[in-house]
Structures are given as C-alpha cells and as structure tokens.
Amino acid sequence: MTTNTSTLPEYLIVGASIAGGAPQDLLVRDGVLAAVGPSAAADASAAAITIDAEGLVALPGMVDLHTHLREPGREDAETVETGSRAAALGGFTAVHAMANSSPVADTAGVVEQVYRLGLASGWVEVRPVGAVTVGLGGERLAELGAMAESRASVRVFSDDGVCVSDPVLMRRALEYVKAFDGVVAQHAQEPRLTEGAQMNEGDVSAVLGLTGWPAVAEESIIARDVLLAQHVGSRLHVCHVSTAGSVEIIRWAKARGIDVTAEVTPHHLLLTDELVRSYDPVYKVNPPLRTSDDVHALRAALADGTIDVVGTDHAPHPSEHKECEWAQAAMGMTGLETALSVVQHTMVETGLLDWEGFARVTSVAPARIGRLAHQGRPLATGEPANLILVDPAARWTVDPATMATKGRNSPFRGLELPGSVRATFYGGHPTVLDGRLATPRPAAGPATAQEAPAWSI
Amino acid sequence: MKHLLSTQDLSARNALRLLDVAEEMSAVGEREIKKLPALRGRTVVNLFFEDSTRTRISFEAAAKRLSADVINFAAKGSSVSKGESLKDTAQTLEAMSADAVVIRHPASGAPARLAASGWIDAAVVNAGDGTHEHPTQALLDAFTLRRHWARIGGGPSAGTTLAGMKVLIVGDVLHSRVARSNVWLLTTLGAEVLLAGPPTLLPIGVGSWPCTVYYNLDDALAQRPDAVMMLRLQAERMNAAFFPSTREYSRRWGFDDGRLALLDTMGLHDTVIMHPGPMNRGLEISSAAADSPRSTVLAQVRNGVSVRMAALYLLLSGDHHDEQDGEMHDELPATTPEGRIK
Amino acid sequence: MNVPASETGIHKRVVLAEADIDRALTRIAHEILEANKGPRDLVLLGIPRRGFPLAQRLAQKIAAVDPSVDADLITGQLDVTLYRDDLQRNPTRSPLATQLPPSGIDDKVVVLVDDVLYSGRTIRAALDALADLGRPRIVRLAVLVDRGHRELPIRADHVGKNLPTSSRERVRVHLAEIDLIGGSAVNEVVIEDRA
Numbered sequence: 001m002t003t004n005t006s007t008l009p010e011y012l013i014v015g016a017s018i019a020g021g022a023p024q025d026l027l028v029r030d031g032v033l034a035a036v037g038p039s040a041a042a043d044a045s046a047a048a049i050t051i052d053a054e055g056l057v058a059l060p061g062m063v064d065l066h067t068h069l070r071e072p073g074r075e076d077a078e079t080v081e082t083g084s085r086a087a088a089l090g091g092f093t094a095v096h097a098m099a100n101s102s103p104v105a106d107t108a109g110v111v112e113q114v115y116r117l118g119l120a121s122g123w124v125e126v127r128p129v130g131a132v133t134v135g136l137g138g139e140r141l142a143e144l145g146a147m148a149e150s151r152a153s154v155r156v157f158s159d160d161g162v163c164v165s166d167p168v169l170m171r172r173a174l175e176y177v178k179a180f181d182g183v184v185a186q187h188a189q190e191p192r193l194t195e196g197a198q199m200n201e202g203d204v205s206a207v208l209g210l211t212g213w214p215a216v217a218e219e220s221i222i223a224r225d226v227l228l229a230q231h232v233g234s235r236l237h238v239c240h241v242s243t244a245g246s247v248e249i250i251r252w253a254k255a256r257g258i259d260v261t262a263e264v265t266p267h268h269l270l271l272t273d274e275l276v277r278s279y280d281p282v283y284k285v286n287p288p289l290r291t292s293d294d295v296h297a298l299r300a301a302l303a304d305g306t307i308d309v310v311g312t313d314h315a316p317h318p319s320e321h322k323e324c325e326w327a328q329a330a331m332g333m334t335g336l337e338t339a340l341s342v343v344q345h346t347m348v349e350t351g352l353l354d355w356e357g358f359a360r361v362t363s364v365a366p367a368r369i370g371r372l373a374h375q376g377r378p379l380a381t382g383e384p385a386n387l388i389l390v391d392p393a394a395r396w397t398v399d400p401a402t403m404a405t406k407g408r409n410s411p412f413r414g415l416e417l418p419g420s421v422r423a424t425f426y427g428g429h430p431t432v433l434d435g436r437l438a439t440p441r442p443a444a445g446p447a448t449a450q451e452a453p454a455w456s457i
Numbered sequence: 458m459k460h461l462l463s464t465q466d467l468s469a470r471n472a473l474r475l476l477d478v479a480e481e482m483s484a485v486g487e488r489e490i491k492k493l494p495a496l497r498g499r500t501v502v503n504l505f506f507e508d509s510t511r512t513r514i515s516f517e518a519a520a521k522r523l524s525a526d527v528i529n530f531a532a533k534g535s536s537v538s539k540g541e542s543l544k545d546t547a548q549t550l551e552a553m554s555a556d557a558v559v560i561r562h563p564a565s566g567a568p569a570r571l572a573a574s575g576w577i578d579a580a581v582v583n584a585g586d587g588t589h590e591h592p593t594q595a596l597l598d599a600f601t602l603r604r605h606w607a608r609i610g611g612g613p614s615a616g617t618t619l620a621g622m623k624v625l626i627v628g629d630v631l632h633s634r635v636a637r638s639n640v641w642l643l644t645t646l647g648a649e650v651l652l653a654g655p656p657t658l659l660p661i662g663v664g665s666w667p668c669t670v671y672y673n674l675d676d677a678l679a680q681r682p683d684a685v686m687m688l689r690l691q692a693e694r695m696n697a698a699f700f701p702s703t704r705e706y707s708r709r710w711g712f713d714d715g716r717l718a719l720l721d722t723m724g725l726h727d728t729v730i731m732h733p734g735p736m737n738r739g740l741e742i743s744s745a746a747a748d749s750p751r752s753t754v755l756a757q758v759r760n761g762v763s764v765r766m767a768a769l770y771l772l773l774s775g776d777h778h779d780e781q782d783g784e785m786h787d788e789l790p791a792t793t794p795e796g797r798i799k
Numbered sequence: 800m801n802v803p804a805s806e807t808g809i810h811k812r813v814v815l816a817e818a819d820i821d822r823a824l825t826r827i828a829h830e831i832l833e834a835n836k837g838p839r840d841l842v843l844l845g846i847p848r849r850g851f852p853l854a855q856r857l858a859q860k861i862a863a864v865d866p867s868v869d870a871d872l873i874t875g876q877l878d879v880t881l882y883r884d885d886l887q888r889n890p891t892r893s894p895l896a897t898q899l900p901p902s903g904i905d906d907k908v909v910v911l912v913d914d915v916l917y918s919g920r921t922i923r924a925a926l927d928a929l930a931d932l933g934r935p936r937i938v939r940l941a942v943l944v945d946r947g948h949r950e951l952p953i954r955a956d957h958v959g960k961n962l963p964t965s966s967r968e969r970v971r972v973h974l975a976e977i978d979l980i981g982g983s984a985v986n987e988v989v990i991e992d993r994a
Contacts (some may be wrong), residue, residue, distance in 0.1 A: 198565075201661050202661060203662040204662070205660070206660035206661060206663055206665070207465065207662070208565055208566065208589055209565040209586075209587050209634060210565050279565075279566030279567075279569045279573075280573070320544075323544055324544060325562065325564040325567040326566045326567075326570065327564040327566075327587070328564065458891075474893060478894060480896075481878070481893075481897075482894075485881075488932065492931070493931075494881070495880075770881075770894075771891055771893075774887070775890050775891025775892065776889055776890060776891075
C-alpha cells in the first residue's frame, strides 16, 4: 500500500497561546509541527484548514501513565476503543494501559494484543504496562524482558491494584528492569494493614464504621521502596500518592538523589473523605479519598515538583459494581474526560501551576517516565504534532451519561468545572475538533512509520 | 422524618419527640388490649441480611401492635453478589408496596444506600448496619436512662432530657454500632459520655468524638457515672490480636463482681448497669452484675418495643410532604478544600 | 389574635365570651346530673387538648352541686390520635397521654367532653379508643360548640351552643388553662373567616 503524505490535510492553527504565552500560529503538516510562529501562515499551503484558536491555549498532548482500559477480559467495563476515545476527548495523545486485565498483561502476547488494539483504534497512543509478577500474584516475576522487547516495547511495569509487597521480589524487579531502562510503578499498599479496608482511616471512618485504610500503609511501602531503589540504583515510580506523609518521604528521597518519581490523581487533588458520608460508592477508590490536609499537601507537592505527574487512574466499572452497598462496591473512578478540568481547577486557577507547569505534569514528565520520545515534546518547529487546544475560559457541568467512556462512575458528576478540550492532534491527525470526536488516525500510514521506537531516546 | 438511619443526624427535637411518643406507646403496652389501629393497611417489611431474632421480634411486635401488616424477609446467604441482591430485593419490596423497610445488614451504610438510591420509596429504618449505627437500640437505651433519671429526680419522664447525666460505655467501641449510636444520641440529649476500652478497640478518630476516653475502666468508674453500659465482645475479635486473651480482657475491662461491689463502696446507689444483649456472662459482665437490681437489661428489651412503635408511627403515620427536617443538617463539613459538592 | 383584619385578611368575631362559656358549662353540668339522676358512676373524659380543661371545669361544677363528688376522681383524658382516620392526610401528630380516673371506665357512665363538634370523626375515634380501654355502661357526649357539618351519624347529648357556620369558617376555642393571647389567659370562642 502506498500513501502519498502530501494528501494528508494540513492544519493552520491561528492565534493559539502556547502554554500560556503570546498568541502564535502553528502549522501541522505530515505529523509534525512544520512551522511555529509568524512563518506558519506563510508556509501553509492554499489547501490548509485554518483553525481559529483565539483565546485557546495550545499544550502538548497529555500523557497518562495510569489508565485502566479493561480489555482484554472486562469489555463490559471498557474497551481499548471506548477508553481511547475518552482519552482523546480528555486531551490525551498517549495512555498507559494498566496490566490488570484478564488475562493479566504479564506476557509479550497480551501486551502486544493491547498495543495492536490501540493502533487499530487510532484515537491515542496506547502503551501497555506490563505486570511485575505473574498474574499479579506477587510470587514470581513476569517475563519483563520479553515484554520490553515485544512490539509493545513495554517500559513501565506495575502490579497496580495490588502492591508488590514482598521486599525481595520488589528488589529483584527494580534491579531487573535496569537492563532495558524500565521503571517499576508501585501501588503502595501494605496488605496486612489494609485487610478489608474501605476508606481513609480517620475521623470519618470512625463515625461511619467503615474499616480504615491508614495512611501508614502507603507511607511504609514508599519508605521501603525508595530505600530499595537507592540500594540497587534503580528508578522507581510511585502510583497515586495520596497522603501528606507520602509527600514528605518522597521529598526526602529526592533530596537524597534517589531516582524516584511520583504521581497524583485528579481526584486526590480535589476530593476528601467527607464525601464518603453519603455511602455512595462512586466515591470508593483505592487509595481512598483522604483529608483536606492531604489534598493541600498533594497540590503543593505537585507544584514544587516533589510529585512529578498527574495520572488519572481512570477505572471504569459497570453500573452493577457501583449500585450496591459500599462494602460490596468496586473501587475506582473514571477520570480521562475530567482530568484536564480538575487539574486546571485545583492547580492552575489556584495559581499553583501556570500552563507551562501544567504541561510539565500532564505531558512532559509522564512521557519521560514512560520513555515516550515523541510525546511531551515542546511545541516547536520540527517536533511531533501531539498537541491539544484548550479553552480555559469554558465552564461545563460534568454529566457522566454523556461521556465516551463506558464507565458512569465519575465522582465529579454535577460539578461545574473550568476548561474544555477543543481539539486534539495525535501524530498530526485531529482526533478531536470543536470539542467533539473527529476521526481516528489511520492505523497504517506514514505517521505510524514515523513514530520513533520507544527506546530510542 | 422520612427515614431513621442514624442518631448522628437526629436533631434533639426529633429525638425528644421519639422518646415522648414512646412513653405513650409504653402506656399502651400496659393495657389489656395492646393493639392500636394507627398503621392499619400499612406494610412493614423486616429485611434481615443478618440473623438477629431479638431485634426482628421487637420490630415485629412493634409493627403488629400498630396494626401494620408485617412481612419478614430473611435475605441472608444469597449466592449472588450482595450488591445485586440489595438492589433487586429493594425493587421487589417496592413492587409489593412496602411502606417501611426495617433493614439489618452486615455492611455499614446499607440502609443509607437504600434510602438514597431511588430503588425504593418506602421509609427506611436502620435496624443495625455493620459497625455503623443501631439507632433504635440507642433510642431504647436513652428511653431507659431517661426513665431512670426522671425517677431519681422525682419528675415525669416525658419532655425531659438527659442533662446532667454521666454515662460510661465500656468495651469494643471500634466494632460497635450500639456505641456509635449511643454516643451521638446521648450527647444530643445532654448527657456526658465516657468511653473505656482497650486502645486497640477504640477507633482512630475517636478523639474528635464528644466524649472522654479512658483506657482504664477503674479510672472511668472513679468519674462516678450514673450508668455503665457494657458492650458485647464479638467472638471474632477474640482471635484477631486486639487483646492478648479473654482472661486479660475480662480482668481489665469486664464488669466483674469486684467492680459491682465498688459501686456500693463508692456510694453510687443509683448507678445502673446496661447491656444491649446478648450477654457473654463471665466475659464482659459477671452474672452477679447482670442479675443485680442495678441491671436494666430486661427493661431495655421491654422498652425496645415502645421505642420501635414510636419510630414506625412517626415515620409512617403522617403526610411528610410539608415537613421540614431543616435542623437535621445544620453544619455539613466541606467535601473539597473549596467547600461542599452539592 | 389582636391583629387587625386588614393585615391578615381574616375576619374574626367573638361568639361566646368568658361569661357565656361559664353559663353554658353550668347548664351542661346540670344536664349531666339530671340525665344520670345524680353523680353515681359518672366519669368525664376530656379529649385533648381543650376537651380536658372543659371536663375539669364540668367536674368542678358537678362537685359544687353535689359535695360528695371529688372532681379529680371523676375526670380523665382520652387521647384519640392513634385512632384517627385522617393520620395519612396530615403532618405527623404526636399522641398525647391518656389518663383514666382510678375507678377505671368499666360499667361507668362516661361523658366524652370536647370543645367543638364538627365532622364527628374525632368522636368516632374516641369511641374506638374507649372500646380498647374498657366497657362503659353508657357513653354520652358533651361539647361546648356544635358547628354542624356532620360526616358521621353522631350527635351530642349536651351542647353549650349551636353555631351555624360555613365550612370556610374556623371555630376557635380559647381556654385560660391552655391559651395565652397577648400574654394573658383568655376564655372565648371566636369564628374566623378568611375573607
């Protein structure tokens, strides 16, 4: 099959504020930013489609290190297709699909399947996360090398949903992934301290009579893991940090030069355990919603770089897993389509981050951690055209029923939030235009060929 | 009141009203003809996901004395996921036009979930949910205490509060729905509440409760309580390292013969001993204490029917459309640092 | 209420003043004694709230006529809340105390006492309540005001005053034992009309 690159449409984005700077023009051609600045309009061909971006902020496409796409195995909850549609609408150009599918993504076969499903969908780049241990069982290392060398070129390994609690196994995993510049993303949860845990342990759990999930169960694992990472000289990523104490430990570890990165979810930046008083399982999540003090500490840590990235932990569930008693309900919340707005609300509108900082925590840093060379790049001439246009002045009310994800379990339902994604360009192809899904990027074509291998940094 | 889910959101006005109506119901219980026509034609479903013959019988007697039709639904041990069965069961009951659902459930918050879910229109009465609350138990305890307090004071019980009363609750507060409901209700009614128990069986967060906490039972007794409420020690706690042995528990936190004698020595002649039942005699309470004239155990059982009649009557008899429960939620805490999500 | 009609849109007129109420009760007391041929087995049960003070006043008047009678020992209160047929149509009502005289009501001549007789439904409820408490030999009914508009086959044996009213009007009985108006205890019967 031959495809002439010149037949791909060209887009001239007029008057976008790049990461909050002065308005500029951007020319998207052949999957790259062909020109940025005054020359863009001059370089554009007569056929170029003009996008008026007045008042819009241009940002590098968001990269999620933490997405549950549920396929294979739980296609009733989400599929790669529906999840990546949600991602595109939410302003993402890449997502990392967590390994807790069924079967678990613990072999080259499963990660390649997910990777191919992502290519076929074409809404965002889907990077599978490989399981650290076979079947997330916490007993034997999965074939990390095979997954790294597969077509999916896995770099992020995680048993997310379950903690790699065995210290010896964790040490081995941290050591082993050095061979291919991988990273272990730890779900920090001491299992014995959280048996039957239902919510943050504190004032609210005491009143509600729900078994507590103490902060120390997260903090003790993080403390152990940063010391292990230091000892073996590996890189460690901490998923969904949720407590002020965890922030202190990570800050300490970074000060000691330990190669640790950390992630916070949008919901932990906004919501507190007071919401659990309703016993509405839409607020049930792991790690649980914490206190207002924790929320403030997480925001400050994201602002000062102690926490590196925002990861959605997008976790769609079919309604029957939420329409039940709290204790029976599944843990998790959807997040792809609300992440940008929640981060704008909690970090940008509070003055904690500017748009440059927003790009750092939602795109640049997660791409670096996941070793995605062509994502999270500056919006400059010659760079891959993975970018989004955001209307920061828009206000919208969250309605889970209208979302692209299959999950209706958004804890932000009914909330009015700022910021809306007007356009998403993935490899130069607009997957979202006018705030609505456009078309997926064609599966085969020059844009794919041009994609650099993940390990070619 | 549309539902009775917890005592924490029960206003002093509604709590007093419940107790006052219970006084009238209690008077009916002393008549030869104990039946009242007030809830004729209404259907009360006892939906028990957990065995509790005592509570179920008490609710059943209460509903029947008010002439309601009673359906007992034992929904325990279903093989389908519990969540599906709660929703499906609720919708079944709705289709049978239940006017009230009295629910006992092992999961904390299940009654609140049922009331807020929209699966059912009926009034929901919490008959004990997990380790959350057991509001009618606390109401019958408060009713028993109020009568005792009024008798000492020489006045009528109806209309009075528990102001000036000191109540000590002893034992496994962490897992006790009875303790939680009592802490909120008794303090709402003006009593001072003291808690005593092993630190492992007091919840993290108890510091924010409106009570004083003691790790030593004798220190707490030295505060001269007017009532001592012993909590049942659940068998499953005994093997979970909450305390070294039942012998040690009993010695440190059991109401034994020595502590019974101590009340006399201290001149606490009017101090009563309460227990929600069923009792572990010889463990949290000695037989001598349980059977002493100070014990209110049987009065508690008797008062349970009156209080449950009052609750069912107040929930089911009126037209609730114009009622205002405004004072029930005075100050709700923030759910995000920016304030409340509606 | 001492509020000008122009402000509330309610016209009110006093139909029985304090002296009228007293005269009516005196007459009813004599009628009760006459019908019963003396005070023997008499029990006066007031229906809360205003029937009870009326029953007390009647008992005192009977005791004044016949000194062998102890007014307190023949007076009681009969709450009918839990027997009403309109519980579902109104906001929840709390029941009030029922207190029978020490002699009980079995084989007694029970005179039910209420302030206003209207639909008759309260008296229907009172008869049911009475049946659950015992078996009187005779039950009679005394009311201060009969305003008509009966919905049940019930009539009063003793009536203080027959007041023809329209159903739009409200009859309010104020008794000093219960009602404070403008800080002072008042005895009067008024008709309010929402104009």
